[in-house]
Amino acid sequence: MHETVIELLNSNAEHADEFQSRFDDVQDSQRPSVVTVCCSDSRVLQDHMWGNDQPGHIFTCGNIGNRVVQRTDSGEAVSGDVLYPVEHTGTDTIVVVGHTGCGAVTATYDDLTDGLSEPAGIEHCLSLLKPRLESGVESLPSDVSRTEAINRLVEYNVDRQIEFLIESDEIPSGVDIVGVVYDFQDVYGKRRGEVHVVNVNGEIAVEKLREKHPKIDSRIRRLWEY
Structure with missing residues (x-):
């Protein structure tokens, strides 16, 4: 067996020792x-980024490009990964988490600008991102660098995913939908691993968001208000 798996199992043993009693209230539901x-x-630590060590607190979904959309026989729909807790466990808050230097956004940008050849599975994922990022690529200022373009499109992608959720009949109107960007590349500041709020229920204007949410005003920041 690969040494990495052995290391994982050893770490899991420590985890199991620590978590013996933490599943008492959530074993059955x-x-x-x-x-x-x-x-x-791999750089986006889904639970650890929130300091979460409580089973049952956060329902985590992960895919390349933090997509909320899946393609079905009847058309596009809210991904079942996202919809399940809203539909069946009473979850009333959705947080879409983008991150600086996103590879899926980069690949989509490259595909839209120069064309790209990827294996079928990756191409399928990019095909769900491309129609949402195309208008963003077209709107980018001509003087931005490639890195700046990618990180602006990270925000733009978060916005489009939230837009899809808001417009979907599958998501109840009372569900709060928040968009954030996880920064480990010193793009938004010097605190690597910090989360920055970029969208709340479709609103992206920083000053309006800060006025409406004064408790987190220092955490609200965008690179691009298009």
């Missing part, structure tokens, strides 16, 4: 407070 949709990038 769950009522998570929030569902997060993160990019499945």
